[in-house]
Amino acid sequence: MTDLLLCNARLIDPEAQTEVLGGLRIKNGVIAEVFPGLEATATEGKTIDCDGMVLAPGIVDIGVKIGEPGERHKESFRSAGLAAAAGGVTTMVMRADTQPAIDTPETLAFVLNRAREVTRVHVYPMAALTKGRRGGEMTEIGFLLDAGAVAFSDGDAVCINPKILSRCLTYANALGGLVIGHVQDPGLSEGAAVTSGKFASKQGLPGVSAMAERMGLERDLALVELTGARYHADQITTAAALPALARAKKAGLDITAGVSIHHLTLNELDVGDYRTFFKVKPPLRSEEDRLAVVEAVASGLIDIVCSMHTPQDEESKRLPFEEAASGAVALETFLPAAMRLVHAGMLDLPGLFRAIALNPARRLDLPGGRLATGAPADLVLFDPDAPFVLDRFALHSKSKNTPFDGARMQGRVMRTFVGGEQVFAKDDT
Amino acid sequence: MVFAAKHLLGIEPLNKGDILSILDRADHYVTLNRQPNKHGDALAGMTQINMFFENSTRTQASFELAGKRLGADVMNMSMANSSIKKGETLIDTALTINAMQPDLLVVRHPSSGAVNLLAEKVNCAVLNAGDGRHEHPTQALLDALTIRRAKGRLHRLSIAICGDIAHSRVARSNIMLLGKMENRLRLIGPKTLMPSGIADFGVEVFDDMREGLAGVDVVMMLRLQRERMDGGFIPSEREFYHRFGLDLEKLSYAKDDAIVMHPGPMNRGVEIDGTLADDINRSVIQEQVEMGVAVRMAAMDLLVNSARSNPKGVMA
Numbered sequence: 001m002t003d004l005l006l007c008n009a010r011l012i013d014p015e016a017q018t019e020v021l022g023g024l025r026i027k028n029g030v031i032a033e034v035f036p037g038l039e040a041t042a043t044e045g046k047t048i049d050c051d052g053m054v055l056a057p058g059i060v061d062i063g064v065k066i067g068e069p070g071e072r073h074k075e076s077f078r079s080a081g082l083a084a085a086a087g088g089v090t091t092m093v094m095r096a097d098t099q100p101a102i103d104t105p106e107t108l109a110f111v112l113n114r115a116r117e118v119t120r121v122h123v124y125p126m127a128a129l130t131k132g133r134r135g136g137e138m139t140e141i142g143f144l145l146d147a148g149a150v151a152f153s154d155g156d157a158v159c160i161n162p163k164i165l166s167r168c169l170t171y172a173n174a175l176g177g178l179v180i181g182h183v184q185d186p187g188l189s190e191g192a193a194v195t196s197g198k199f200a201s202k203q204g205l206p207g208v209s210a211m212a213e214r215m216g217l218e219r220d221l222a223l224v225e226l227t228g229a230r231y232h233a234d235q236i237t238t239a240a241a242l243p244a245l246a247r248a249k250k251a252g253l254d255i256t257a258g259v260s261i262h263h264l265t266l267n268e269l270d271v272g273d274y275r276t277f278f279k280v281k282p283p284l285r286s287e288e289d290r291l292a293v294v295e296a297v298a299s300g301l302i303d304i305v306c307s308m309h310t311p312q313d314e315e316s317k318r319l320p321f322e323e324a325a326s327g328a329v330a331l332e333t334f335l336p337a338a339m340r341l342v343h344a345g346m347l348d349l350p351g352l353f354r355a356i357a358l359n360p361a362r363r364l365d366l367p368g369g370r371l372a373t374g375a376p377a378d379l380v381l382f383d384p385d386a387p388f389v390l391d392r393f394a395l396h397s398k399s400k401n402t403p404f405d406g407a408r409m410q411g412r413v414m415r416t417f418v419g420g421e422q423v424f425a426k427d428d429t
Numbered sequence: 430m431v432f433a434a435k436h437l438l439g440i441e442p443l444n445k446g447d448i449l450s451i452l453d454r455a456d457h458y459v460t461l462n463r464q465p466n467k468h469g470d471a472l473a474g475m476t477q478i479n480m481f482f483e484n485s486t487r488t489q490a491s492f493e494l495a496g497k498r499l500g501a502d503v504m505n506m507s508m509a510n511s512s513i514k515k516g517e518t519l520i521d522t523a524l525t526i527n528a529m530q531p532d533l534l535v536v537r538h539p540s541s542g543a544v545n546l547l548a549e550k551v552n553c554a555v556l557n558a559g560d561g562r563h564e565h566p567t568q569a570l571l572d573a574l575t576i577r578r579a580k581g582r583l584h585r586l587s588i589a590i591c592g593d594i595a596h597s598r599v600a601r602s603n604i605m606l607l608g609k610m611e612n613r614l615r616l617i618g619p620k621t622l623m624p625s626g627i628a629d630f631g632v633e634v635f636d637d638m639r640e641g642l643a644g645v646d647v648v649m650m651l652r653l654q655r656e657r658m659d660g661g662f663i664p665s666e667r668e669f670y671h672r673f674g675l676d677l678e679k680l681s682y683a684k685d686d687a688i689v690m691h692p693g694p695m696n697r698g699v700e701i702d703g704t705l706a707d708d709i710n711r712s713v714i715q716e717q718v719e720m721g722v723a724v725r726m727a728a729m730d731l732l733v734n735s736a737r738s739n740p741k742g743v744m745a
Contacts, residue, residue: 198626202441204541204563204598207625274542318520320540322561 003027003045004420008038009055009381013371014358017350026377029419034373050381053414056353057371058090058378059334060360062258063234064309068114069107070099074399075311080331081119082396085424087332088380088413091122091368096133097155103128103139105147112148120423124150124366129168129179135159138168141177150364153180156281158216160186162223169229178364180232183216184282193322194283199268205321210238210289213282217241221248221255230254232363236302237263237285239292246301256363260308261330264294265337266403276317276324278403294346297355304363305355307334311399329397333404339384339411377420386412432731436548436555439564440605448606452574454727455720462498462723471730472501475532482508482538487693488558492535495725501533519543520550527551533729554732562598568692569602571724575717576647579688584611589642591617592651592673592700595624599692600651604630617641618673621662638673642682650675650691653700666699676702680711688713
């Protein structure tokens with residue numbers, strides 16, 4: 001493997017929380033040297049002048065839905081890998097809500113093989129916590145850990161029975177497994193398509209109170225306290241849930257929380273006239289909630305921002321709003337959407353990469369997420385200011401269900417490196 | 430007044446002028462409908478298709494009669510038990526019907542927003558005959574016409590809407606329309622049947638009938654949507670009738686000349702006392718049915734004629 005020198009870049013170090021002008025040298029797939037300033041020592045390999053653009057650790061995205069097995073027409077490992085590379089995502093942690101669910105070591109081995117064959121970015125699978133994600137019997141957590149599961153989650157299926165969940169938490173904890181929960185009270189949120197309130201009432205859509213999230217979180221926190229488990233709440237999207245989260249962290253529970261990029265950049269009014277591409281789970285929230293959650297990311301109360309990439313084909317979206325499928329693709333729009341928060345002055349770049357690279361890598365014990373000597377050379381080089389209008393048909397994902405179609409965005413990925421290899425370069429670079 | 434809309438999907442996109450032009454035209458059709466020869470020719474030669482994905486007798490009959498009186502060829506499709514059950518999507522159904530070159534589509538659907546979705550896919554004018562809990566614009570227009578003819582005006586009235594507001598598209602369309610016309614609105618019903626965030630709609634909310642009805646000009650009762658009661662919103666029908674059913678005693682808190690309205694079909698003894706409903710001195714329920722035909726004639730006439738003079742139309 002030849003050496004590579006990247007110079008004249010704005011280096012984002014999420015560990016040190018710094019942004020400095022400098023460069024780095026890649027050797028054998030790892031970062032061999034990080035140096036400040038413009039002066040680079042002579043090198044044998046190739047040199048890339050980054051032209052003052054931003055060089056940061058590649059995004060580590062927890063909770064990507066890939067349609068294999070079962071829904072390959074929506075997203076394959078190949079298309080997801082291309083989309084990830086184009087979006088600066090160097091590690092995808094895939095969800096277990098496939099068909100069938102990843103709930104046996106055999107299915108897990110299948111997805112790992114498929115991923116290795118066709119995907120150039122790193123793929124780590126989650127496994128289901130319960131068989132078939134039905135909330136009844138626990139999966140073979142030990143075997144699944146041995147086979148390479150990095151976390152256990154039933155996706156958006158909430159385990160209704162607290163006794164079963166508490167046993168799963170206890171068992172997983174004994175083996176050191178991380179459990180990821182979807183915090184929604186299943187009764188209160190049943191049948192809901194949007195968040196209840198004025199907008200839901202005006203459009204005549206069934207809504208769920210934001211309180212359902214707090215109830216779901218409080219229940220899971222009580223069980224985490226009971227079992228001492230390692231726990232991550234996948235999406236905290238409401239102001240009402242934040243005090244409970246802060247309390248649990250203060251009490252020393254082993255808990256982290258995430259939020260999807262859509263809940264940070266969109267609100268319930270974006271649904272407008274029944275636009276199903278804006279139907280996500282949990283539903284988009286009020287502007288007050290959005291701002292509170294953005295602030296929680298900036299302060300570090302919410303640890304992780306993810307894309308919650310959920311490909312859906314046209315058929316499952318071209319339906320009346322209540323009947324339409326939930327979810328939005330986001331691998332390629334993740335970074336430009338997040339840059340909206342940076343351009344609005346609500347987050348800085350080191351803070352952003354702490355939430356989208358460093359923290360998820362740390363929480364799931366994965367390599368990557370750092371910009372330091374010895375770290376894997378998983379990197380994204382992007383122009384933070386480049387403006388463009390998003391065309392959904394230009395996305396690499398097989399599914400085009402993005403809420404940002406036609407949106408004006410700022411921030412373009414120019415190059416993506418995984419293990420020192422360039423896996424994406426924008427056409428004109 | 431030029432009626433610029435291409436479709437009638439709801440009251441929300443209409444302005445005061447649109448509403449008044451429909452009501453004025455409807456007045457004209459009320460006169461026509463009371464003559465022995467009821468034939469107009471505004472829709473002569475045109476094809477009107479009524480697509481009802483939810484069962485309806487009254488609204489469908491009203492639209493059918495309205496179309497026939499204006500000379501249209503009217504076809505009724507009861508979609509509640511048709512190919513949609515065989516797995517065809519709403520959009521495919523819409524495209525199929527569209528290929529038959531209708532001039533007017535009248536659509537009722539159990540999902541909010543479904544009629545908007547369908548309207549995007551067809552070339553002709555679409556009238557919303559009720560979508561989920563969202564809107565039922567012709568009902569609000571016929572209610573407005575009834576009020577205007579009974580009270581002589583459609584502004585600065587105190588109007589109470591009572592009962593199951595949460596599940597009612599009639600209530601939503603009426604709140605929009607009567608609000609746009611600058612009336613004072615009071616919503617009365619148990620808190621479990623009030624939509625969330627309702628206080629932000631510029632209305633007063635009561636859970637006591639006597640308090641809410643005090644001094645109102647119009648009392649609008651809603652049907653208690655028993656088929657939508659999926660989760661025990663009220664303890665029992667008899668308790669509901671006791672607290673929220675309209676009878677003479679509760680009505681006595683309203684103005685002496687207050688009128689009583691109901692969109693039908695009524696549950697006698699649940700939301701309204703049977704004798705009161707039949708009292709022609711107080712109840713205008715039969716007039717509402719009559720106005721319904723005239724309003725639908727007016728709406729279809731205006732939509733088709735705006736489509737002729739303005740072929741590209743303005744989405745509404």
